[in-house]
Amino acid sequence: MINNQNHDTIKFSEAFQQLKDKNIYLWGARNAGLGIKKVLVRNNLKFVGYIDSSPLVNEDIYHERCYTPDVFFNSQYEKHKSFIIITTRSFGPEITQICKNAGLIEGEDFYNLSTIQKFEYLIQPTNYCNLSCISCSFGITKSLRKPCNMSVKTFGQLLKKILAEDPFVGTIDLFGLGEPLLNPDIDKFIRICNENNIGCGISTNLAISGDITKTILAEPTWIRISVSGWGDNYEITHQGGKWTTLYSNLLKLKELKDKHQLSTTIEIFFLLYKNRIQDYYKFRILCEKLNFVCRPIHANILSLEMVDNILRGKEVPNEIKTAQQMIVNSVEKTHELALESKSFPCEYYSIMRISSDLSVAFCNCYSEGIVAENFMKISASEIESIRRKSIKCKKCMERGYHRYYQTVFDEPLIDHNE
Numbered sequence: 001m002i003n004n005q006n007h008d009t010i011k012f013s014e015a016f017q018q019l020k021d022k023n024i025y026l027w028g029a030r031n032a033g034l035g036i037k038k039v040l041v042r043n044n045l046k047f048v049g050y051i052d053s054s055p056l057v058n059e060d061i062y063h064e065r066c067y068t069p070d071v072f073f074n075s076q077y078e079k080h081k082s083f084i085i086i087t088t089r090s091f092g093p094e095i096t097q098i099c100k101n102a103g104l105i106e107g108e109d110f111y112n113l114s115t116i117q118k119f120e121y122l123i124q125p126t127n128y129c130n131l132s133c134i135s136c137s138f139g140i141t142k143s144l145r146k147p148c149n150m151s152v153k154t155f156g157q158l159l160k161k162i163l164a165e166d167p168f169v170g171t172i173d174l175f176g177l178g179e180p181l182l183n184p185d186i187d188k189f190i191r192i193c194n195e196n197n198i199g200c201g202i203s204t205n206l207a208i209s210g211d212i213t214k215t216i217l218a219e220p221t222w223i224r225i226s227v228s229g230w231g232d233n234y235e236i237t238h239q240g241g242k243w244t245t246l247y248s249n250l251l252k253l254k255e256l257k258d259k260h261q262l263s264t265t266i267e268i269f270f271l272l273y274k275n276r277i278q279d280y281y282k283f284r285i286l287c288e289k290l291n292f293v294c295r296p297i298h299a300n301i302l303s304l305e306m307v308d309n310i311l312r313g314k315e316v317p318n319e320i321k322t323a324q325q326m327i328v329n330s331v332e333k334t335h336e337l338a339l340e341s342k343s344f345p346c347e348y349y350s351i352m353r354i355s356s357d358l359s360v361a362f363c364n365c366y367s368e369g370i371v372a373e374n375f376m377k378i379s380a381s382e383i384e385s386i387r388r389k390s391i392k393c394k395k396c397m398e399r400g401y402h403r404y405y406q407t408v409f410d411e412p413l414i415d416h417n418e
């Protein structure tokens with residue numbers, strides 16, 4: 001039987017009551033922020049603008065105002081009238097501190113998203129991937145798994161359960177491990193999200209040979225395309241991907257977006273390996289031409305089990321050994337940096353990565369291991385509680401692993417090291 005934890009539901013209604021007459025600002029103008037804006041709009045709450053300090057965010061984003069923290073506090077903030085929702089989980093503790101330093105009171109003047117939206121959901125339309133990226137333990141071990149696609153009916157039921165349990169959900173990620181565009185019904189998944197006024201994001205390698213038209217015309221909220229090099233370099237690190245296929249799909253994406261005036265935000269996610277900075281600049285120029293966002297991040301080894309193997313001197317696949325030679329910050333260095341924030345709480349307890357067979361990953365940072373066999377038969381709160389009490393999480397935090405990918409996500413590192 002599903003335990004829905006009534007106290008969470010009361011918290012939601014209290015939150016609605018509190019937000020009712022406020023001018024609401026969303027701190028974090030990325031995809032989570034866009035999703036929460038949808039929640040506010042569908043509940044007739046007053047969204048005013050975004051706050052974001054990232055140099056990657058323009059003054060206006062998604063056709064809405066976006067203020068830097070300085071401008072916001074100097075010209076926009078009005079005590080008792082303004083209310084901030086911090087939409088980024090990764091930088092939640094830092095932003096909370098900034099708000100407190102400005103004299104704001106948590107719960108009265110601002111919330112962290114986790115106060116009202118308990119969980120994040122990644123739904124994998126398929127567990128199969130067409131590529132074997134050299135840093136991805138999931139991709140290079142794909143032959144060990146039986147391919148499985150989620151059906152449209154199952155997806156609809158899943159979404160219904162999520163919304164019943166967690167009414168503040170603004171965005172669903174239609175990806176996890178595997179290439180979502182390989183599910184032939186992915187366009188229907190997107191349309192179901194749109195019909196329910198839920199934002200949806202797709203992270204894809206876009207190096208697929210099939211026609212992408214119907215997926216793009218379904219109009220997901222955002223699409224992220226992961227790349228790691230230009231031309232031949234791309235094919236080395238995105239192993240199995242064809243540069244010409246990727247490039248022509250990028251142009252096709254632009255053509256479809258313009259022709260049909262789609263609102264979808266398109267983002268290139270550039271995974272930066274050593275000696276690839278020139279490739280990144282080429283992508284920046286391409287993105288300017290195509291009007292896509294270009295976001296760099298350091299490439300690193302994907303999955304904590306592989307990171308753990310490396311740190312303990314255990315054997316790893318050859319692809320991972322190659323990736324180790326090519327990443328800017330070694331696994332050891334990244335771990336060293338992660339240990340500096342070891343005392344921070346884990347941000348991954350609340351992330352539900354639901355596979356195409358409905359099993360739930362024990363943790364989004366690991367490619368193997370499940371916490372529940374069927375998400376339809378257990379509540380997200382119960383899953384979180386199992387994780388919190390587990391020995392696996394205890395050991396992970398003792399080793400500072402829970403901060404490993406937070407360290408990788410730290411954008412400024414790119415400028416320091418390249």
Ligand code: SF4
Nearest residue numbers: 129131133136139178
């Ligand atoms: S990183 Fe993504 S695209 Fe690459 S192999 Fe892994 S799942 Fe596939």
Ligand code: SF4
Nearest residue numbers: 346348363393396402
């Ligand atoms: S403590 Fe480690 S294993 Fe547990 S949820 Fe966090 S990152 Fe995952």
